Amino acid sequence: MQDTGIGARVRRKEDQRFLLGKGRYTDDINVAGQTWACFVRSPHAHAVIEGIDTAAAAAAPGVVAVFPGDDLAADGIGPLICGVTGPSDHGEPHRAPAHPALAQGKVNYVGDHVAVVIAETLAQARDAAELVEVDYRPLAAVTSTAAAASEGQPQIHDVAPGNVCFNWPFGDKAAVDEAFAGAHKVSSIELTNNRMVTNPMEPRAALGEYNAGTEEITLHMTTQNPHVHRLVLAAFNQLAPEHKLRVVGPDVGGGFGAKIFVYAEELVVGWACRKVNRPVKWTADRTEAFLADAHGRDHVTKAEMALDEHGKFLALRVHTTANLGAYLSTFATMVPSYLYAFLLAGQYSTPLIHSEVKAVFTNTAPVDASRGAGRPEATYLLERLVDICAADMGLDPTEIRRRNFIPQDAFPYQTPVVQCYDSGDYETALDQAIELADYPGFASRAAAAKERGKLRGIGFSSYVEACGIAPSAAVGQLGGGVGLWESAQVRFNPTGNVQVFTGTHSHGQGHETTFAQLVCDQLGVPFENIEVIHGDTAKTQFGMGTYGSRSLAVGGVAIAKACDKLIAKGKKIAAHAMEAAEGDIEFADGNYTVAGTDKAMSIAEVAFNAYVPHNYPEGVEPGFDENAFFDPMNFSFPAGTHVCEVEVDPDTGEVEIVAYTAVDDFGKLVNPMIVEGQVHGGIVHGIGQALLEGCQYGEDGQLLTASFMDYAMPRADNAPDFKIGYAPTDPPDNPLGVKGCGEAGAIGAPPAVINAIANAIGVRHLEMPATPETVWRACQAAR
Amino acid sequence: MYEFSYHRPASVAEAAALITRAVDGKFVAGGQTLLPTMKHRLASPSDMIDLGGIAELEGIVVNGNIVTIGAMTAHADVAASTEVREAIPALAALAGNIGDPAVRNRGTLGGSIANNDPAADYPAAVIALGATVRTNQREIAGEDFFTGMFETALEEDELIVAVDFPRPEAAAYMKFENPASRYAIVGVFVARTAPGPRVAVTGATACAHRAHRLEEALQGACNAAALDDFRAPVERMNADIHASAEYRAHLVKVMAQRAVAACV
Incomplete structure (x- = not known):
């Protein structure tokens, strides 16, 4: 059984259908009587709507209905919500402007949804959408993160004076100020964390169906969390009562955060299918994805570190302005606050930290979680600043990190910023990374590169992140409106095969394989007899979905708990069948045995007995089907050191990543091949942010990077082969001993890449994305 | 995309007749620029005249020091051509590095130079190699062909047939x-x-x-x-x-x- 159990490099069973084009995505599903939706979007970044004339559109061929925002409001649908009530602004609540699913008198970014046209065909819907006449009175726009809250800027929402959502101080300012006053040295940096468009391969899509007989709405959609969508759509958007709404996320082609949120389009499709009593389909085109998916990152930060004469960190001070876009997306306020400031200790024993985050509104698409969410921003800032500190102190970048690491014997470690790290061994990871990357040989490689006219640089990044999201009590204390447990159901069928229902959702992560390995390992059932089922609120009992690298650390434990219950129940059934005392029954490798005898029966036989209970223990329920919920006791804290080596062409500014090493602590690995895939993808995501991806709006609020012609996604030739190592520790709070791995690469990579480029050129800092021109200019300045 | 009439002529003469009759006709070669533009509803030709069925527009012939490439020859075919790789390896290499494999297998030499994107690769080769652009009406020197951003010396209804590239040293x-x-x-x-x-x-x-x-x-x-x-x-x-x-x-x-x- 070991070849398909925990630790085995099992090939992903789902890839067979994906690679052969047999996946079934939302847009693949077509039903009888289906109509198409096309959204009328604002071409202006900021404008008052003086009027909407739908007459010509309504009269166009094939049009079923045209709905402006008033129709939606009249039915009491929406508005969209932010599911987090924090953070407070000096004790006052953050400013949360209304976010109608179809505009009410005003639009606030290019792509803002104004009306929807429903027609017999997609082409007819698009033709008619062009006929909706919207009378806009354009207003001046503000798109700059740094300038949004300045005097004299256009005001976007009446409820948010100065365009400020919140201004959140955190930490002991007086103590930090005192430490700075007595510091041997203060190192500082100002930087931008570039805005990204998440861009999963499959754009968002929805298909709404209304059953007038049962009054149920079924919404197939691109979702990372079907039950969360159902909950919010039912409880807050008044789409339908929860028991009359089914949300299905079939195969989903990547999410990276962008498919967590409750957006206008999916809500409107769900509402419209009942309104017109016809199925309604909508699939975003790539332009819509660029304009109207939630974006990520977009911070401007100044940070300072106070150091003593040995290079020990005494205190950290951080001022960040975070752009939240035009409205609050579903989890927007949590990202630049709790997922950011609570990670500012990094891997270091910095005793005092004070941060102040100002979150601002701009006339841009809403900003929310994107792979890493807050943690890449914290890590980039910190790991760039640590390199500056090393330079200022004349220390090697690895030495300053080593001097400040939280020691291995200090775990669990309470940081000064709320989080209590479960386990870690940062120095071992660093040592292993130094060896794998052959740091001692770097000088000779750099010399050889110089001969070829290239500048070679090396950069380190020692990150920690908080994932396995999250203990419900902690979520509640932070103003989150949900619990972040996970649920599972493990069902034996009478014939001995097993169905595993998980509340997490796989959209590229390989759960169908990883979770089957877990069950295979624990129950001893052949791997091929296990099917993992997810993504349908009508099949899965409940779930909170997949994001924040939580599926294995939280969802996997729920599955293991359900398996424990089955094993325990099976002991009673086996004891009765084998005429032994329950206490004498042992379970291993899929078999129940009577201790000290050769009596045995397989778990499949026990399952059969449970469904055909002709000879069955008294008081035991028939059936072999158990469910479990698991609420984690703590976050999970993966950590590691990444090393990037680059060669810069000083004549063009072109950067080649010539080597990349990652040594990570993910706890126990269930499928190392899938973990490596996640690490590779995460690193490439981080390389994309560091070198390529820069979402830009013009001053007038037009999105300048609205297609792949102008927005550079990383491709295979932007990355080298990776050297991957592991320095696992055993997290005491996780029953499976696992951490999360999905976001680590995207968190660790950006500072490693930029540190390497800065090292190569010999400059203190350069901004992301480090495009050829940016790097060329830095080279010119360094000459 | 808006509605249009689709034509697939079998000869250059038929194509020329079709474009003359059309209200706002467009030749489509590989469609690598035109089709995305139409999908974005930024172009709406009344008639699309697909050149893909005209055999005389395709192929590569070497005659002495002249390499003649038919207008409808795909980039991938130029890149893979033994004749081109032998005669003008830089031209084969250029074609092999345009866009991505999908673009190279649909995009054509004639389509590229007729479109004259300011950042396209082929125009640089046509000019530097001193090539001659042959149309259904005349011959145009390569360096006179490209007249401005997305503009060429081609007349309204003129069709590129082939390009003659002299072999350089x-x-x-x-x-x-x-x-x-x-x-x-x-x-x-x-x-x-x-x-x-x-x-x-x-x-x-x-x-x-x-x-x-x-x-x-x-x-x-x-x-x-x-x-x-x-x-x-x-x-x-x-x-x-x-x-x-x-x-x-x-x-x-x-x-x-x-x-x-x-x-x-």
Whole structure:
């Protein structure tokens, strides 16, 4: 059984259908009587709507209905919500402007949804959408993160004076100020964390169906969390009562955060299918994805570190302005606050930290979680600043990190910023990374590169992140409106095969394989007899979905708990069948045995007995089907050191990543091949942010990077082969001993890449994305 | 996409007749620019005349020192052609680095030069190699063909049939790619010919052009060092979110030096 159990490099069973084009995505599903939706979007970044004339559109061929925002409001649908009530602004609540699913008198970014046209065909819907006449009175726009809250800027929402959502101080300012006053040295940096468009391969899509007989709405959609969508759509958007709404996320082609949120389009499709009593389909085109998916990152930060004469960190001070876009997306306020400031200790024993985050509104698409969410921003800032500190102190970048690491014997470690790290061994990871990357040989490689006219640089990044999201009590204390447990159901069928229902959702992560390995390992059932089922609120009992690298650390434990219950129940059934005392029954490798005898029966036989209970223990329920919920006791804290080596062409500014090493602590690995895939993808995501991806709006609020012609996604030739190592520790709070791995690469990579480029050129800092021109200019300045 | 009438003629004569009759007709070759533009509803031709069924527009023929490439020959076929790789390896290499495999298998030589994107690769080769563009009406010298951004010497209803590329003594093309689109931010094509070096630059200005000043600098010694003091005029350069005019001007020199060095 070991070849398909925990630790085995099992090939992903789902890839067979994906690679052969047999996946079934939302847009693949077509039903009888289906109509198409096309959204009328604002071409202006900021404008008052003086009027909407739908007459010509309504009269166009094939049009079923045209709905402006008033129709939606009249039915009491929406508005969209932010599911987090924090953070407070000096004790006052953050400013949360209304976010109608179809505009009410005003639009606030290019792509803002104004009306929807429903027609017999997609082409007819698009033709008619062009006929909706919207009378806009354009207003001046503000798109700059740094300038949004300045005097004299256009005001976007009446409820948010100065365009400020919140201004959140955190930490002991007086103590930090005192430490700075007595510091041997203060190192500082100002930087931008570039805005990204998440861009999963499959754009968002929805298909709404209304059953007038049962009054149920079924919404197939691109979702990372079907039950969360159902909950919010039912409880807050008044789409339908929860028991009359089914949300299905079939195969989903990547999410990276962008498919967590409750957006206008999916809500409107769900509402419209009942309104017109016809199925309604909508699939975003790539332009819509660029304009109207939630974006990520977009911070401007100044940070300072106070150091003593040995290079020990005494205190950290951080001022960040975070752009939240035009409205609050579903989890927007949590990202630049709790997922950011609570990670500012990094891997270091910095005793005092004070941060102040100002979150601002701009006339841009809403900003929310994107792979890493807050943690890449914290890590980039910190790991760039640590390199500056090393330079200022004349220390090697690895030495300053080593001097400040939280020691291995200090775990669990309470940081000064709320989080209590479960386990870690940062120095071992660093040592292993130094060896794998052959740091001692770097000088000779750099010399050889110089001969070829290239500048070679090396950069380190020692990150920690908080994932396995999250203990419900902690979520509640932070103003989150949900619990972040996970649920599972493990069902034996009478014939001995097993169905595993998980509340997490796989959209590229390989759960169908990883979770089957877990069950295979624990129950001893052949791997091929296990099917993992997810993504349908009508099949899965409940779930909170997949994001924040939580599926294995939280969802996997729920599955293991359900398996424990089955094993325990099976002991009673086996004891009765084998005429032994329950206490004498042992379970291993899929078999129940009577201790000290050769009596045995397989778990499949026990399952059969449970469904055909002709000879069955008294008081035991028939059936072999158990469910479990698991609420984690703590976050999970993966950590590691990444090393990037680059060669810069000083004549063009072109950067080649010539080597990349990652040594990570993910706890126990269930499928190392899938973990490596996640690490590779995460690193490439981080390389994309560091070198390529820069979402830009013009001053007038037009999105300048609205297609792949102008927005550079990383491709295979932007990355080298990776050297991957592991320095696992055993997290005491996780029953499976696992951490999360999905976001680590995207968190660790950006500072490693930029540190390497800065090292190569010999400059203190350069901004992301480090495009050829940016790097060329830095080279010119360094000459 | 808006509605249009689709035609698939079997001959150049039939294609010419169709475009003359159409209210606002468009030839479509590989469609790599036209179709996305139509999908975005930025173009709405009344008639689309698909050149894909015209056998006489396809193929590669070498006749003495002239390599003739049919207008409908796909980039991938040029890249893979033994004849082109032997006669003008730089041209085969250029074709093999346009876009991505899907683009290379649909996009065509004729489509590329007729569209005259300011950042396209083929125009630089047509100019620097001193090629002749043959249409259904006449012959046009390569360097007279490209007249402005997305503009060419082609008349309204004129159709490119083939391009004749004279074989140079040596040639090289160096392209600095836009990281997003992989079009040329700057591309420089250098050809050594009997009368002297010929140089064309793409990506840098409104459209590909013959770089006389670079040629003059190379008249004495055709090597990279000869360009050490060369400065491209910043004021003529394109500027966009990917590259400033100053950076483009710098890249013209760097790419020219590299192309000269590779042109052996």
